[in-house]
Amino acid sequence: MKLIKVNTTSNDYNIVISSNFESLQQNLIDVGVENKKVCVITDDNVSKYYLDNVINILSDITSKLSYKVIPHGEINKNLGTINTIYQKMIEEKMDRDSYLIALGGGVTGDMVGFASATFMRGNNFIQIPTTLLSQVDSSIGGKTGVDFEGYKNIIGSFHQPELVYINTSTLSTLPKKEVSAGMGEIIKHGLIADKDYFDFIKTNSTLINQLDSDVLEDLIYRSCVIKSDIVSQDEKEKGIRATLNFGHTIGHAVERLFDFKLLHGECVAIGMVSAAYLSFLLNQIDNKQLEDIKKCIRSFDLPTEINTLEPETIYNELFHDKKTKNDILNIILLKGIGTCEIRNDIEKERIIEAIKYIL
């Protein structure tokens, strides 16, 4: 079992990384769940595997326990689903002292976090992420939200959980494609913050693809350390947190233009290739580093290019991103492997060139 402490301006909490659910009950008691109203929210995929487990663990410690199963998938990450969670919370007479528990992937976590942030102006919530992507990325840092009219996470808020409990064994029931999608963010962590970690990922790609439990635990721990360190420095994304958006500016545009039919991690992979090429164009990484990045991405069955889109279409879509402020594009560029910078001075021509590279 490994433990990481996250300290943000609005809340301090632990990330627990374990290979089972054994210490979940004690961790829940430690954060104050005992004798409170608790509602577990999960989706119709995850409920089949882990809902009974979590309900059993909670059953003798809460004052009132309930659960709700929501439909899975990004397509249901909307205000309509949020309304059904609000209705459940009212039905269960939940209040500011109650706890929501998000059991599932990033979609569930983001929605439960948003419902918790906005019900009675904020109650408590706990993340039990069950996908690689949510374990290393979305469950940490308090970004919550839903999609609206095709714009990903455009409605949301910052709301920190009380606890993130990661059981790595839940990855055994995860489709291969979803593991790959998680690797997109993991590679990103190495690229923007830790060259050694990037090398570790490259070296261990076979073991990672085989879901070797020791390597996975290391991987998740190191990614969580990088993410929580950045989030602790800059909860509300006024500065360094924006570096976590490496690959996401173009990635999100692609994701929107494909109507969310590609996985987030796949779009991030494509976006990272484009951003890496832009870094190469500006002499911030060399050709070997660029090829290394693409090879690493491909080793996890992630795409490095797409087709059927026009460069100008993607370029125009960039301005709908949350990172765009006052029509100025902020783009994260690598400076070698393991460091990066936020830039807002890149000419359109260069960006178009970098977009063409992935087409």
Place this chain on the structure above:
Amino acid sequence: MKLIKVNTTSNDYNIVISSNFESLQQNLIDVGVENKKVCVITDDNVSKYYLDNVINILSDITSKLSYKVIPHGEINKNLGTINTIYQKMIEEKMDRDSYLIALGGGVTGDMVGFASATFMRGNNFIQIPTTLLSQVDSSIGGKTGVDFEGYKNIIGSFHQPELVYINTSTLSTLPKKEVSAGMGEIIKHGLIADKDYFDFIKTNSTLINQLDSDVLEDLIYRSCVIKSDIVSQDEKEKGIRATLNFGHTIGHAVERLFDFKLLHGECVAIGMVSAAYLSFLLNQIDNKQLEDIKKCIRSFDLPTEINTLEPETIYNELFHDKKTKNDILNIILLKGIGTCEIRNDIEKERIIEAIKYIL
């Protein structure tokens, strides 16, 4: 012109109290509106009087200016209206650096604040309250929200404005009934925090009812000072801020049971009478003080009782309030005039007795 500084954990801002819009432009520039995208949200009542004014003031300082008129009234304070604001913000390509301006009463302010809090996880907003109730209460302190399935403000968040600009002359177009409704909260400020202020209100009731501009400006200033002082101490209502709920526990229950057909200030007036009587029952105020409170409330044409409801119905409804945590009722009681305390140990029988007093 008077100025109050509000300092909360999440944001510092000014409340400007003026008898006109003359210094609005400079205040907007001071908070950073210049060369930003700005959208003014107002309702179909207020737009007739003040929208042109505000648009003119903004027209030569923003990079992109737009406005949206929403339907007035509590009945439209819901997520459906919020969605139309989100759509407008997307249409105008607004981002985290943009500004929403709420021009209107509490319903407009609460909704615009909530849209601003949740669009891209938070952008900037400015309050230009045009009703007495919103000038002395809802525009200050960052409580935002909407009603949901009959529960008032049950969906919302804390999100502080960048500026509150109060033009007291806007009260000249306010229906008499709405002025009275504002007086409910103003009397509350005196009762919970400042005996001298309560006496000032009693003494000046005739001038207040005549909307004497000097007295009004004093009144609004003193109420804003009390409210912002409490909010600065306790932004998220973990402690002293709850005292602002004096009269609101029973008031909100009445408001819900009457399907929001009574004005908020009227329900608060009734709730205050009930809470004052409870304070009297517990020997915390004497009979003369109780009568004084009722007389003061009546002098502004506010109700001190209702009919057609059963005591048990109101009692059960109390537990749906946001102030109820883990099924424990928190009730604010007076300790003399000008001080109060938060209590959670009042027996049901006493509360029922206090409810019967207003029936």
